[in-house]
Amino acid sequence: MAAESSSGTTPILVLHKVAEILNCFSVEEPDPTLQQIVRLTGLPPSTCQRLVQNLVREGFLDRDGDRYRIGIGLVRxxxxxxxxxxxxxxxxxxxxxxxxxxxxxxxxxxxxxxxxxxxxxxxxxxxxxxxxxxxxxxxxxxxxxxxxxxxxxxxxxxxxxxxxxxxxxxxxxxxxxxxxxxxxxxxxxxxxxxxxxxxxxxxxxxxxxxxxxxxxxxxxxxxxxxxxxxxxxxxxxxxxxxxxxxxxxxxxxxxxxx
CATH class of the missing domain: 3.30.450.40 (GAF domain)
Incomplete structure (x- = not known):
């Protein structure tokens, strides 16, 4: 069970992990590789890969070769x-x-x-x-x-x-x-x-x-x-x-x- 945050609410850990992944995208680095995302988030490689694949499937991320970008679904x-x-x-x-x-x-x-x-x-x-x-x-x-x-x-x-x-x-x-x-x-x-x-x-x-x-x-x-x-x-x-x-x-x- 997740521990309560200081605000008194229980954080949803998967959303926190997704936020960590999305934070890897910036104007300076718009298309990181999966390896870069793993390194920047500190998530286990298998967990990171699974979440990234789900984000691609939902249109939140786009994949181009071994690099990823913010998807049109998230932009919309x-x-x-x-x-x-x-x-x-x-x-x-x-x-x-x-x-x-x-x-x-x-x-x-x-x-x-x-x-x-x-x-x-x-x-x-x-x-x-x-x-x-x-x-x-x-x-x-x-x-x-x-x-x-x-x-x-x-x-x-x-x-x-x-x-x-x-x-x-x-x-x-x-x-x-x-x-x-x-x-x-x-x-x-x-x-x-x-x-x-x-x-x-x-x-x-x-x-x-x-x-x-x-x-x-x-x-x-x-x-x-x-x-x-x-x-x-x-x-x-x-x-x-x-x-x-x-x-x-x-x-x-x-x-x-x-």
Whole structure:
């Protein structure tokens, strides 16, 4: 029986051995031989050979003569996580520029069903602020970012059909018809501003970010207290947010803006 680790869980020894084998592959040494893997892992040769053969069979490793490489199966599993990290990494400088130009908190959102999640933040330096945190989840029917999802993501509206449009303030949209009209306005303007829809003292201005295939990758936008930014500021800030959306889209490989 395996001994318990310091975290209180029992390690699965075969997974540890597989991890030791996969750790033998690197950019500097992408195709080690079986003998090199045995030497680097310290595993018994028969055990190492059996595990390597199983990894080849499952597509986690490829064999070319007496050398092995990371297989397409493992690459395919890793791709979604890699893409997510790339999007955040590429968008973050645009968020920081948007924060510096406007003085307000800049966020990047992705959608999951009828909700949006903050995945990157450049926080305002103002003392008076409304905190936005990575991992924060909010409904898409309330606030400016949701209108952008509804305008440019064909599946966003379907996610709202049949769901309850919870009312947070007197300004929270309560019908799909109103949301349709707002999303149409967002399409025409290229950005959208909302005030007091989720919290009465909070406003937001958002714009779309597209990936290299032309699909909506997420939504970029500003969040701010309404005591500092009001409807009279939208004409000035809206085009700035839209320009940041285009810059983020270009960073993701999208050449033009629809």
């Amino acid at each position: 599993w890793a791709t979604p996580g890699t893409l997510g990290l790339d999007v955040v990494r590429l968008v973050r400088p645009v968020l920081q520029d948007l924060r510096d130009e406007t003085g307000e908190t800049a966020c990047f959102y992705v959608r999951d069903g009828a909700f949006r999640t903050v995945v990157a933040v450049a926080e305002t330096r103002h003392v008076v602020m409304r905190p936005f945190m990575v991992g924060q989840v909010m409904p898409i029917h309330a606030g400016a970012p949701g209108k952008i999802f509804l305008a440019f993501d064909p599946e966003a509206r379907d996610a709202l059909v049949g769901s309850s449009l919870d009312r947070f303030t007197q300004f929270t949209p309560q019908s799909l018809e109103l949301l349709d009209a707002q999303s149409q306005q967002a399409q025409e303007m290229g950005y959208f501003a909302a005030f007091g829809e989720r919290h009465e003292d909070v406003g937001s201005i958002s714009a779309p970010v597209f990936n290299h295939t032309g699909q909506l990758a997420g939504v970029i936008g500003l969040g701010f207290p309404t005591q500092r930014v009001g409807p009279d500021d939208v004409e000035r800030l809206g085009p700035i947010v839209a320009r940041s959306g285009r810059a983020a889209s270009n960073a993701l490989g999208y050449a033009t803006t629809p």
